[in-house]
Amino acid sequence: MKIDDTVSRVLASGNLTSGQRLSITVDKVIGTLHILTNSSDAVLGVFSEAVPRRSAFEVLESTSAFVKDQVTPDLLAGATKEGDLDRFCKEKFRDICTKHRNLGSDKMSKIGVKIEEVKMVVEQNINRVLQNAEDLEAVETKSEILRQDAQQFQRRGENIKRALWWRNFKLKCTIGLLIAVVLCYIFIPIISKQM
Numbered sequence: 001m002k003i004d005d006t007v008s009r010v011l012a013s014g015n016l017t018s019g020q021r022l023s024i025t026v027d028k029v030i031g032t033l034h035i036l037t038n039s040s041d042a043v044l045g046v047f048s049e050a051v052p053r054r055s056a057f058e059v060l061e062s063t064s065a066f067v068k069d070q071v072t073p074d075l076l077a078g079a080t081k082e083g084d085l086d087r088f089c090k091e092k093f094r095d096i097c098t099k100h101r102n103l104g105s106d107k108m109s110k111i112g113v114k115i116e117e118v119k120m121v122v123e124q125n126i127n128r129v130l131q132n133a134e135d136l137e138a139v140e141t142k143s144e145i146l147r148q149d150a151q152q153f154q155r156r157g158e159n160i161k162r163a164l165w166w167r168n169f170k171l172k173c174t175i176g177l178l179i180a181v182v183l184c185y186i187f188i189p190i191i192s193k194q195m
Helices: 002-013 053-070 073-078 086-099 107-194
Strands: 021-027 031-037 042-047
Touching (some): 021 053, 053 086
């Protein structure tokens, strides 16, 4: 199921933080998954695309408040099998849904949906800009490190070039001295015989 996969991926991502409101469009048939988080829990709901984002989160907030206020640890401990809480919760959930039933039916709600969609796009764009700024900072940091490495490489290259020049100079001097000694060895006896 698409919704199960979407919920599993979102929960497994580890990106949910306290006080977050997240909306994910699953598809046109299923609708939009809305997630409301607070310090102790997360409330998830799937709503039609016609339901404004703000209204969907109002339903989730009402549901979260109901669970916090009326679903006590004793009530949970008394539920020993699946469906034990159905009777208790069904009426309250029905009241919450009735209160918010016609969320997308009038023109104002449709305009609200459009506004919420635009707000969501703006939020996504702001998040992208912030991510790009972080990426840019990382690139600037790496380029600064590369520049420093290049300077250090250049200094080392100059030191090596200087060391090789001195080694070459010493080698030439040694060869020149050796040739001078050999020539002296050859020519000094000849010159001293002629004198």
